[in-house]
Amino acid sequence: MTEMNKQWLLKSRPVGEPTLDNWEYVETPVPTPGEGEMLLKTIYMSLDPYMRGRMNESKSYAASAEIGQPMSGTGVSVVVSSNNPKFKEGDYVVSHTLWQSHSVSNGQGVMKVDPSNAPISTGVGILGMPGLTAYVGLLDIGQPKEGETVVVSAASGAVGSIVGQIAKIKGCRVIGVAGSEDKCRYVVDELGMDECLNYKDDDFEAQLEKACPNGVDVYFENVGGRVFDAVFPLMNDFARIPLCGRIANYNMTGDPDGPNKLPAFMGTMLVKRIMLRGFISFDHYDRFPDVVRDLGNWIRTGEVKYKEDIVQGIENAPEAFLGLLKGKNFGKLLVQVSEDPTRD
């Protein structure tokens, strides 16, 4: 039986919450690489919240996925065959693979992954974009100082788990926020954050205020919604808000009436001299060597831990993605598309 390229195409654009009907599964012939190109076979496909934005037609920070085309996405692949002198058969790489089992690349924007450094799956996780996002957002934008209080939302997730652990290394008091008791236990017991609160608790706001007796100096914002509304009033003078996502708001249509309307928000930003800065990891590729060096070291010394939530089979990608938007994953969400020869 000839091997086929398993693909998930975007079939329609969601209004509000996506459903399984928004994608279509197809199998097409495996493409043939041309001159200077190589054929990649996806091993791990990364599922990330930003992909929700790609499903919209409206302007986001990257081009929308096109109807009838494979969904955007990066993955860790093995080079099956190469006409590109920079890559050879058997190399492991991270690239823009899309939601499919095979892809052809001319090598542009492709990064090699060294399996002797760390498990190759980390190339789309702690040593990839989530690691870069955490590192740049916390250190370059948040600039936490020893003794300050840092609040991290989605604290057991791909980005938040790294943010919280780096903040601990920098000597901060770190309060994680997550969506279940299990996740909170993991955040405190395994990742070493000082406390972790469940934002689904009725008295979450009161718990948060109690957990931050000295206010909040850095809020790493990647969820929005109720967590933002609870943290914002606790911000100290000269606080910083690195803003890399608003997952709770991604499926919103229209303008909801939250407690934080813009004029009141801006008043607080001024009075407390708060700095808010939106950022996207791909603007900060120059920091990748630092990420790989520092996070690589911290993984080896055990100061930083990571957790992966690996879903088997590309067939299950859409369902796993819908779960991600609802916080069902526990750890960095990956889809195993083909066997990982480096793993026992």
Next chain:
Amino acid sequence: MTEMNKQWLLKSRPVGEPTLDNWEYVETPVPTPGEGEMLLKTIYMSLDPYMRGRMNESKSYAASAEIGQPMSGTGVSVVVSSNNPKFKEGDYVVSHTLWQSHSVSNGQGVMKVDPSNAPISTGVGILGMPGLTAYVGLLDIGQPKEGETVVVSAASGAVGSIVGQIAKIKGCRVIGVAGSEDKCRYVVDELGMDECLNYKDDDFEAQLEKACPNGVDVYFENVGGRVFDAVFPLMNDFARIPLCGRIANYNMTGDPDGPNKLPAFMGTMLVKRIMLRGFISFDHYDRFPDVVRDLGNWIRTGEVKYKEDIVQGIENAPEAFLGLLKGKNFGKLLVQVSEDPTRD
């Protein structure tokens, strides 16, 4: 007739727009300075938008004015008599004089003003807090680069006029926004900004879009309201918003339903990687020497001009202040409380 201390006391806290009833005029004996203290006679009293915040009980960035006490405020005074070795009779100083004709000071936070450097009234204007606000907000926070587009609201005002002129010196395209044709003409003809738009025009939003064909890189935010709503959608990727005031919103009670609700706002902040930072000039006193040097030079070379709107007599302070909140002043608003011996 014994000279009396003319004072404006805060009588009641306004709900929404202040009225003349919120203040009470009294005359009390001129105070006597104690050991280490000096008696100051106010020449120019500064009226500034931030004073609206001091009238509220709610937390602002400075303590509220107390009911029954003189309103907060800074002014340029002459030293009438001094028991403080650092100051002598006849010195001109800037200090926290409050809304009154005489004050006693122990010298803390008092800055001398050199009448040979520039007119002493500039001590509460272009060489004082408004100059510092413009300088720090534009240069340190806005960081404009040559060729970028800068939009300045309240462009004929104390702060905006300086922001726009510094931005021109730095090689930017500068679009001013003001509230009358007269002000706009002054902003373009006298201050040299590239264009100036009247935000009261029906088609202001369309005019602004046309005036910014390359988008907006720095928006110096000190008015809020309709101007902010028009500028924000034009912001470029990596734009900066120094935030030093929201005069259009100061009298708001409750949360108005503007077109920019918070979730949509945050989405744009993220997608465009915008930086918003609230700041208050008094956190940046360390930059005062640079302000006095650079703005002093630019005034002497004629590269920077300033305009004062001087109201005669402390009796008229409340009415002038109400006019300031409505944009009735044209230039830096001062109240002349007593004769200026340095002026012809």
